Amino acid sequence: MDISDELYREVVLDHYKSPRHHGRMERPDVLGWGKNPLCGDELELHLAVKDGRIEDIKFDGKGCSISQASASMMTEAVIGKDLSEAKEIVSNFKGMMMEGKPADEMPEALEDAKSLEGVRKYPVRIKCALLSWNTLLEAMKKLEARKAA
Ligand code: ZN
Numbered sequence: 001m002d003i004s005d006e007l008y009r010e011v012v013l014d015h016y017k018s019p020r021h022h023g024r025m026e027r028p029d030v031l032g033w034g035k036n037p038l039c040g041d042e043l044e045l046h047l048a049v050k051d052g053r054i055e056d057i058k059f060d061g062k063g064c065s066i067s068q069a070s071a072s073m074m075t076e077a078v079i080g081k082d083l084s085e086a087k088e089i090v091s092n093f094k095g096m097m098m099e100g101k102p103a104d105e106m107p108e109a110l111e112d113a114k115s116l117e118g119v120r121k122y123p124v125r126i127k128c129a130l131l132s133w134n135t136l137l138e139a140m141k142k143l144e145a146r147k148a149a
Pocket residue numbers: 036039040041063064065066067128
C-alpha cells in the first residue's frame with residue numbers, strides 16, 4: 001500500500017466514524033433522496049437555503065463507509081456556499097471521479113473529498129462515492145424548478 005492509500009483510508013475512516021453535519025432538520029427548504037441499489041446505500045439530504053446560499057445542510061442515511069464518508073465530505077465542501085459555487089464544486093468532484101481530473105487540481109473546498117481519488121481504482125465503488133453529490137444536484141434542481149414555477 002502506498003502513502004496515498006493510507007491517507008485515503010485515514011480521511012475516509014475519520015469522516016465515517018465522526019460524520020460532519022449528520023442528522024435532519026425540522027423544516028428543510030428542500031429535501032433530496034438518493035439510492036445506490038448496487039451497494040445498498042441510501043441517503044437523505046436536508047438543505048436550508050437562503051438568498052441562493054446553502055446556509056445549512058444535513059445528511060442521514062445508511063450504507064458503506066465510502067458512501068457515508070463521502071456524504072460527510074460533501075456537506076463540508078458546500079456549506080456556506082452559493083448554489084452556483086456548490087455546483088462548480090460538485091462538477092470538480094465528479095470530474096475527478098469520472099474523468100480522471102487530478103486531485104491536485106481540486107479547489108480548496110475539496111481538501112478532504114479529494115482523498116477519495118483512490119476510489120477510482122474500484123469502479124463499482126465510484127457510485128458509492130458519487131451518491132451524495134448527485135443527490136445534492138437533484139435537490140438543487142428541485143429548488144430551481146420551484147423558483148421557476
Ligand atoms: Zn456503497
